[in-house]
Amino acid sequence: MTLKTTKLRDAISFALVSGATVIAGTGVAFAQDSSEQQATTLDRIEVTGSRIRQASAETSQPVVVIDREELQKQGLTSVVDVLQNLTSAGSPAISRGDVLASGENVGGYYVDLRNLGASRTLILVNGKRLGSNTTGLQDLSQIPMSAIERVEVLKDGASSIYGSDAIAGVVNVITRSRFDGAEANVYFGQYSEGFGDITSGDFTLGASSDRGGVTMSVEYSKEEPIWARDVWYSKDGSLGPDFPGAGWSPVSQNGSFCDPCSPAAAARWWTLIPGMDPTDRASYQLHTAAFNANSNEAMMARTGIERRSIFVAGDFDVTDNVRFVADALYNHRTTTQTVAGYPFQSLAFGIPLSADSVFNPMPGEDLIIRRRLWEVPRTTESSLSTYRLTSAFEGVFDLGETSWNWDAGATWNRNEMVKVGRGDASLPALEAAMGPSFINGNNEAQCGTVDDPIALGINYGSGECTPWNPLLPFGVGGANSLSDPAVQAYLFPYYHDRGLTETTTYFANLAGTVVEMPAGPLGVAVGVEHRKEEGTFVPDAFAQAALHTGLPAATTAGQYSLDEVYLELNVPLLSGVAGAEELSINVASRYSDYDTFGDTINNKFGLTWRPVEGLLVRATYADGFRAPSIDNLYGGVGGSFESYIDPCGSTGPGNVAGGPACTAAGVPADYVQLGQGLVPCVQFPCQTPDQFLSGSNDKLTPEVSTSKTAGIVWSPEFVDGLDFSLDWYQVEIENLIASDSVSDILEDCYLRNIPERCSTIVRNPETGHITSLAFGLTNKGRLETEGWDFGVRYRMPETAVGQFGIDWQTSYISDYRVWANNNSDTVPSPSTSFAGTFRTRSNATLDWSYGDFGASWTSRYYSGMKEGCVSLDPGMCNNPDYIAPDVPDGYPLREVGSNTFHDVQFRWTAPWNATVALGANNVTDHRGPIMYTSPNNQFAYYGGFDMGRVIYMKYQQRF
Structure with a gap:
């Protein structure tokens, strides 16, 4: 068979633009009519989670697709902010409210699926791994929104296909290609209180012919910082408006x-x-x-950030069956932080x-x-420059009566960081x-x-x-x-920290049909990959020598490389018979050989069954792993002033003062935990006046996981445009690479009676005050989570007043437990509803269009949260008798109710080929509850909630 140039182009283009059959959590998208799709000899597509092109976008794995139209309906300037609104998204890894956060991660936007941590969600760009920093985190904000065609989110483990880090899921950003013409966008948003300006501008140029095309997107965005003195939950101090003056520091100006x-x-x-x-x-x-001192008077509540990005993608048909493709990215990000002196x-x-x-x-x-x-407040300006280049040859060939696709190429990613600090x-x-x-x-x-x-x-x-x-x-x-x-x-x-990471990957993939079986083609994919990760982060000499009032830090420097090979099979078993319109299995295995810890094999099994047309039953079982990062292995030792609750204190919540473990440690029964200035603590967690040490561990081994999913997708034939989906998932992670927290160590030692966890705690023998504690990374314990995703989508028939679409997506966590160590008799700690791990998240969107006009309304629901009680007001401790398996003696809790935020947008398509949109995120200016434990935040508020109402205007001009 000879494949003509246009057919190769159409086949690849079809694979790139397909996938808008699934609706994102905050918008509505609908599949194109099949009559609009050009038929080709290669009528199969590649969906994230599989290397084999298939006839349907619906596979054995749950995949959410957010297309370009839906991205443009958001009043947001970063794709990560859009993904953060997915109901399956967990708490932000580093929220913009974590103004005391330090190191190379500050300013990045990271995706956390299933509350399993951003390092366990793999980020791809056009199917190729995005470069990471030395901590292993991948900053998705590097990709300009203007360059994105769609985003595919696989909510399942995929290490057998993509390797390390794909434990919670995979986010695959597909960029625009073969764009003809020009397009420009401007955005301006501001909090209704008059601060926090958000501006963004971009333009895209493209040209294509029968043999190739080039698309370039340029973007600039800036978000002004917001000061804590201007925000309702932080202006009065660290405990919020209910306790003005409480938590102010005796170490004052x-x-x-x-x-x-x-x-x-x-x-x-x-x-x-x-x-x-x-x-x-x-x-x-x-x-x-x-x-x-009310330190919040001189502190930012949200860091400022500025980004400049250029993304260029091109392709050229070398022959009728071979194409050269390449894309290049430059991104410069500047983040500013200001903290009180x-x-x-x-x-x-x-x-x-x-x-x-x-x-x-x-x-x-x-x-x-x-x-x-x-x-002289403490100020930090972090500048990160990212350079990325991917180039490959790809094509098709016939082998007998079967067709095969292949690609081979390389990806290079480099991050250069400079941090300038003073104060x-x-x-x-x-x-x-x-x-x-x-x-x-x-x-x-x-x-x-x-x-x-x-x-x-x-x-x-x-x-x-x-x-x-x-x-x-x-x-x-x-x-x-x-x-x-x-x-x-x-x-x-002035202090200067410098960081550099570099990722180099070489890859080759082959996929096609081995043989036509009675039920369909037997698909196979095989590939090899070599990857090298190098990284350094060098703190200022003052920090390395502990010669300033800031935290001491050591240099991170190291590298590792690996070789991998994978095999995937898609086996059709039945087709077009009673009770099985389709029945197929998908199996995959990947062998990875690291020069650090050795080798690992990860497998996957998937089942797809369509008993009748319109009903899909799917299930998967997958192994997964996460390799230790450069920072995990070679990060050195640093210091920090930690906030914690000492269980042996006589005034803190959930204390066991006078208990056997505390008495054995020589802590007086009337001991009062001391904070800054060695003053007795009145709020908890309370910050220590002593530096504790933490560090890396070059003996770490990979985390290992198993993921299970099962679900159904039903599109009843008697209601056109209606879709239901229900998916169950369970993830178990063992050998966790975890950074101990001081509170965890203290609770394990004194509440859970785990003696080995007490070894690094040093107390003043007379007062009982903790003067020193060492903690760091280790392979310890395990994590299990289980839950359900439910979705309803309905595109109503067109009426005289327009067309309506409804999208309702819900995620429910039925179980989330963490084991502190690997002992079989250790009691797990249930974590559902704590620190942003919401039992239920639900989004409902109503979309309306009528001619040139349209509007959308989205409601984002979060169930209630729990936290330790505040000793200043015992009356707020509304669950004083809380009992859990890991704290059988009780742990008094404060519980807060659910919260719902509403977003609205109105849009108009103008006659001069433009679109104008006006909208508001959190249009009702809803305020979440004060959270005294400051989850994912520096302040007494959950860091993943809206700070206030943002009003915005968007204008798009097409040429």
Whole structure:
């Protein structure tokens, strides 16, 4: 058979544009009439989850398809924001409200399916793996919305087809190709309170001929930061509007010293009386809660982000049966973060105000001081440049009476990161600035002594010094205050972190029909792949040497490579007989050989059965795995100030103070957990004043999983345009690569009585205060989740007032449990409805079109949540007798109700080939509940909820 050029083009184009038969969770899309599709000799398509082209987009696996039309109906500027609204999506990996987040992941947009973590969802672009950073996360925001034709979301494990990371599912972004003409889009959105401007603009150009085509998309988008002082749930402090002033830090911008300082729990702190002489001890008053700091006044509630992207895709028919295809991406992302000035405490770093400092109101005695460095907030600008290139040859050939498709090529992806930060003080400079000083002949404070002076200046490295008076409060200017430019220049250098990751992949695939069987063609696909991952992340030298007030960090550097081969078979068993319009099985296996941990084999089995026309029954069983990332293996050790609840505390929620495990650890029965400034905690979780250490583990082995799905799709013949779907899923992951949390370690040790989890906890032998704790990555425990997806879609017959479409999608989690370790007798911790793991998520969309006009209304429902109680108001603890298998003695809970957000859009197709859309996301300005545990957020609000109402305008011009 000789395949003409146009037939090859049409066949491949058909495979790229097919798939709009499934409706996304926030919009309605409908299949094209089959009469509109050009018939070719290759009338089969490739669907995400299989390498074999098939006659139907409906396979044994559940796949959601969001086409370009539906993307344009969203009032969103990133495809990840669209995917986050899917009911099967979990909590955001790093929400924009996580303003204290650090490292190379900040600013990225990551997809988390089934609440299994973003690192367990694989991202593909045109079927090829998207590059990741050293932590293994893949930033989907790199792909400009203007370049996307559709997005296919496979809600099932697929390691047998795609390899590592495809445990929860696969997101495959299909980009536009063979586009002719030009198209431009502009978007402007703003929160109804007048802040948080969102702007986006893009244009797409394309040209094609019988032998090839080129499509280019250019996009720019910017989201302004939002300040916590302007947002209803954060402006009053860390506990929200119900407790104004609660949670404010005693380490404030006023500055204070302790006298006496011991015992720590009863220390008395003194702060300067306004207008009084700071060198006179009598000028100080007790530092009460009235002087505490609301750090949210100087902190962002949502980080700012700016993106520039260029995507180019092209193809050329080398012969009638061979085509060259390539695509290239450049993306530059800048993220800005601002956090309140560092809460400096002498005790944390062993740097007192010297007894010989000219600013010491108690000369001859070193003063323990604390002072938030308010005048110089901590700012970070993270810039990430991404370069990606994919090129391949693909084609078709005949072998006897069967047809085969093949492709071979390479993908290269490079991420270059630079982070510039300021606001963490240099510890050597602090020690010098707060050390001995005197008044020189020019009536200036000078470091050193009269007999051994240190030259005045701002360059510590050159032996210079500028004294600082930490007891001058914010608002008091002049020489040696923290508002003094010389002091700021001396204490606060600029820090630079740099990261680089590179992914190189070579691949070859072959798929076709082995033989025609009575029930249809026996399909086969086989392929090989070689991939190499390299990565480094180098923190600033100050961070590596722990020479500033920020968190210490170590260099991440490493690489690994792997070779893989896979085989997939699609076997038709029955066709066109009573009770089996179609019955087929799909089996696949992939062998992966890593130079780090060794090899692994992962298999998949799928069943497709159509007992009658219009009814599909499907089921799968799949192995999966996730290989340790470069950061997992070679990430070094870092420090952090963790927030946690000490179960041995006598005031925290769910405590077991005086219990056997606490008593065995020598913790007094009346122990009160201490927070910043060694002040007793009044809110929980409470942030420690001591740095804890965490790190990587080069002995990690892969996570392994099994995924099971079963479901039905029914399109009743007696109601045209109506579709039902019901899918059950179960995922079990063992050998978890998990970053321990301090709270998990403490609960395992003291609540669940797991002795090995107590080994790194170090307490003060007298007070019981935790002074040190080491935690990090390990292969521990397992996770199981089970649930259901239900969907109803109905395209109503056209009426005199237009055509309506209804889409209702619901996901229900029936079980979500985590085992803390691998012991068979360990009791699992049920996590459904905690920290954003919603029992039920449901979206309902009503879409209307009439001539040139259209509108859509979407309601997004989230079921209630649970969290530990807040000790400030016992009355809010509405489930004080909560019992779970892992906490048989009880764990008091606070439960909050469900929430529904509404989105609306109106659109008009203008006569000059343009479309104008006006809309509002969260049009009713619904506010979710205050969540004191701050899930996925820095503040007392769930990070996945809308912050407020966003009103937007979109304009598209086609040429």
